[in-house]
Amino acid sequence: MSEPGDGGRGGHGPPRPGFVAAWAAGLPGLLAFLGLLLFLAARPVGTVDDLFLIVDVMVGLVYGAVAALVLSRRRHPVGYLVALTALGGGLSALGGGWRMFTESRGLTPGPLADTFGWAWVPGTLALFLVVPWLVRERPLGSAWWGPATGGLISVAALAASLAGNYAMLAGVLVAAVGFGAVTAAAVEVRRRRSPESEAVGLGWLGLGTLVLAVSFVPLLAPVGTVPDWLTPALHLASQALFPAAILTVILRQRLWGIELAVSRALLAGVLTAALAGIYLVAALLAGVLVPGQGVAQAAAAAAVVIAVGPTRLWFAARIRRLVYGVAHDHWRVAGSMGTRIGRTGTDEGLLTSLVESVGTALRLESVTVRGTEWAAPPADATLRQPPGPVLAGWGSPTGTPVALPLVSGERTIGTLEATPRPGETLDLTTRGALDELAAVITAGLVLTRTAEELARTRRRLTDARLQERRVIRRELHDGLGPWLAGLRLGLQGVANTIADDPAEAGRMLRTLQHELDQRIEDVRTIARTLLPPVLEELGLEPALVELVARHRQSGFDVRLRYAVDSDLPEAVAAGCYGIASEAVLNAARHSGADGCDLEVLEDGPTVRVSCRDDGAGYRSDARAGVGTRSMRERAQDLGGTVEVHHLLPHGTAVEAIVPVRPPGVATGTPETVGTVGTVGTAGTVGTVGTVGTP
Template identity: 30%
Template sequence: MVEPVFEERATQKGRAATTAARLSAAAATGYLVVGLGARLATPAADRVDLLASPEPVVGPAMAIVGATLLGRVPGHRVLQLMTLIGCFACVYAGSVGLAVHGFTSGDDPALVFRIAAWLTLWTWVPSFVTFATLLPLVFPDGRLPSRRWRPVAITAVVVIGTMSVLTAFTDVQPEGDQPANPVAIAVPDAFLDGAQTLLDPLVPALALLGLVSLVLRFRRADPQGRRQIAWVGYALALAVLAAFVAPAPINVVVTLAVPLAIGVAVVRYRLFGIDVVVNRTLVGTALLACSALVYVAVVGWLGGLAGSRDSLVGFVGAVAVAAVFHPLYVRIQRAVDRLLHGSRGDPYRVLGRVIEALRIAGSARQALTRACTAIAAELKLPAVSLRIDRPDAAPVVESVGEEELAVHAFPLRWHDGVVGTLRVGHRAGTDGLDPLDESLLADVAAQLAAVGFALRLATDLERSRDRLVTAREEERRRIRRDLHDGLGPQLAAAVMALDVADRALGQEPGRAVPLVATARDQLQVAVADVRRIVHGLRPPALDDLGLLGALQAGGPGLLAGSNGAPDIRIEGSGNLAGLPAAVEVAAFRITQESLTNAVRHAGAGHIAVHLAGDPDAVRIAVVDDGRGCSEKAVAGLGLQSMCDRAAELGGACRVSAEPGGGTRVAAVLPRGGHP
């Protein structure tokens, strides 16, 4: 019960402070208007040049902007300082106009003009010195860069207070024909000279330290903070420097850059987090301008036709404005939302742009880059990053903007797994993503998951092709070794034995008989080697019995002579005849390897093999009741070989655990032999 009470009191104090700031800004601006009116009533020869100081323009701009934004961010110290600086600048400028008018109109000016003259003596201090020393220290978040800067801030506050008191209650700064301070306190000249000697160099030193703190803050800030500091920070630094070294017209123009830079930072980079205020302000301003234009156009046209502008013409103009008001509001709101938030309100447009970017891309990698660019452009996001995870390979990362800003993650889900992550950064000046953004980005991530999966498939295919090329070269090396080291010497030995037997026939016929027998044995061994090599390339049973017959002839014979031999059933359906040689060999080897694994490693008691000859592919299913396989188990050479054989033909091979125990091997081999 205690915490809500304190929160309510804090809210009430914040509202009261905001109301006070707005009333002060309104009063100070009104006072400035009165002073400008008094200036216009002053003879031209006696008027004060408005460009002699920046207060007449900078004052109302900073007072109104600061007081308005305080309603959005109550208690923000930078906005409070802006309002304070603007109010005192307005009071100073208005007092100058009133004082000059009063003292040039007669010899005995009224009390109000004397008070205005007194205000001109000291109100420039809390305006200019605060602007030059204190504002850079706390910009843009209202806090000091660190605790080490507290002495600087305290010194600046003390200097502002001291200078305000001295200029308000002493004659420390009489200028030209300005009347003496009516409330001056008698102070020794030595004290005033010492104070002025101390304060004159202290103010520029504090201003320089303020600029140094701004530079340090800029270097340490994140990219979003740098964007917020850049515009206003540069303008503020130039204005402070120009106030000390530039002549009057130049320093006025440079100081005007500060409120302009604040406007740019507010609209473009959402300084002070006033996204809603900017949205409503732009919509209201544009709607008011368009409504006024419609009213003037209708009234002017009808008035020209009727020759007069009576009440009926005004009524018709009001009706015309009412008729176009809602359509204008809808279109203007949509345009402003698109300016600030991109196409967030039109999800079909965003999805269409992303899909179009994916369609025109030349590769999966280029599709990711184009998708990042499209998302960032359509949603006005500062950073978009796509990461595709690839097994046994480095991830693929494509990004737009500064990647460290992308802190919001959306998984790319495909089937039962996650193939990657979409990361985005929230818009400047906001604390996170809007629910509309999150919903839309989740839909976009679903579209990008297909691209991520395609990239992973391309990587797997490339790796499989590399392994297949390596395996093919190893197979060629093995055949070459068998022919060169095995079959070649055997044939050479047989030839030599026959040569010796041929020479022995004429002189010693008895020696020829064992030599011929030796040659015959060597040739028989060579024939067996040839058969072994040929069987390794393509099993002869495939040509004799076909795919299903070859498997049925060899499969049930596995460990048939041992105790506990498994029960193997091999069945087929569909058209399994006339298969391409590559498909037939791959199906035979995959099935044979599956049976071998089930018998040797899984300890299966029952193994069921089914081959289906579909019109477009051969489907293989090998199911056993063995120990099964773990999803985290590392695939061995046999399993990898099965997957590679299927991938080479454009198919797929998957090994999974059965729900009730055991293992299932499922392979699909296109009949064409290519994807």
């Protein structure tokens, strides 16, 4: 025995949605199939009633599937009205098939045959008079009069059909056509006033409503003024559009929790079934209009294929557009994203704008761009590395994302993560579009990182200039300035004593001359430290030799080993010199050792600058000073690194790795050398600040 509420026959609760959906599709489908079998058994000859029966068969099959989809997710009036339409179409098809079968056998049709005239009425009219008002997520509000009026018209049409009062039925159909046009207009107004997310598919719904309403117009025309086959042909054409219109709104907007993954196959099936009906109608018309057998019928069939073939292509294109939206044309999406790159006003909003474009175009749940610094792209597209920081995001992921590497050159610079909407998976079309659009996201990420690096470089340049000005100002104010003031006083003393004591005046002049020579040497030292002339004129090795000689004169022994065969770019030579000079100066001042070992060696595509001493050592918790920061900034500007660590048993090592051909550095370009030379000034701030001190 079933448990209460299980939806089985023995339960006492409401039936399960799946159970209701099965009946909504199964019963009308069974009735329509039985009617089709009876119709074929009657050997049809291509009358107008045959075409109407085909319409009823299509209504039972197509709308049964639509009702099953809606009711499987939610018990909504739209689902029940569509199920009523399917049931009416199936019952009408069975009645029509039974009538044709019994008449072909000379039997009495009975009451079942009468359903061919009235069973289709309430559901079909409710389709375009009531359903369009109810296909929405928000409450009806003041628009409640719409479905109420449509329902009254449908009930009146059913009553007139059952009573056999065709004059009254004609009047009701006039009202139905007029109110159908009003309903279509109301849908169009709702489309224009709704936000973009709620307006998706409403254009198709309004068009389907209008076509279905207009399909009843030939019934109101005087007999003989329009072809008899026009009415069923219009009805059948409307069945190709209106079910798709309903599904487009419900499924594209994901109303009532219906997953798009189920809808895609069903939507394609609905339109395919409608297309098959068009083929069948065209074939029947060809059989009626073209007399004869054999060659004549074959020619007629060929004409049908040629005439309806373009219709199939048109339907195929519309199916892809309805199912996938703009995702079926990822080049169009890429072009739109390229336009966003050019129009985005800020670097911060560029990636966010791009991922939003991808998410909305491909109808995803979320799109996220994460940063990473992998050396090489992974072997497969499924990334298992630890996630990097989020650089930009759109939507809120609830499931496991599909991740794609963002590769620039030979380096993976980020990860693109996309999650499909709940209940969906990424189909091949969407996955292919995502693969193509990842290249645009990569370009946006490269632009963003380049802009960030440029901003950091500008800040370093500004800081370097400010620090350089402070150092020069300090040297002028605290060193050269006071000395010049003292020189003036000394000269005044010489002037005061030269007449009375010429010997003392001569001694004072010799002292002042010695001090002047020392200050001149200090100024030259400052100039050489900023950018030694020998570095520009002769290269890195002679500049280092001069650096060693200066330190040896002051009593600090620098042992140089130089092994670089490549012709280094001027920017790289300037950077290596700045790192070496700062490392040697720090060793001379702070290590307490008598000397150090300086090595500048070429190691494949890089230059290694190493300075080692056996002095006091380097504490791991030591705070980096101006000199250490300047060395690291120099190396970073050239794409390299600097490490400072303690040596055992004692001493300090400075190790710098600088690429021989760093990205963005042009060999021998004056502009590049000037820029890097300016950045390098920050690296020698500590040196400039102390050179003038005797």
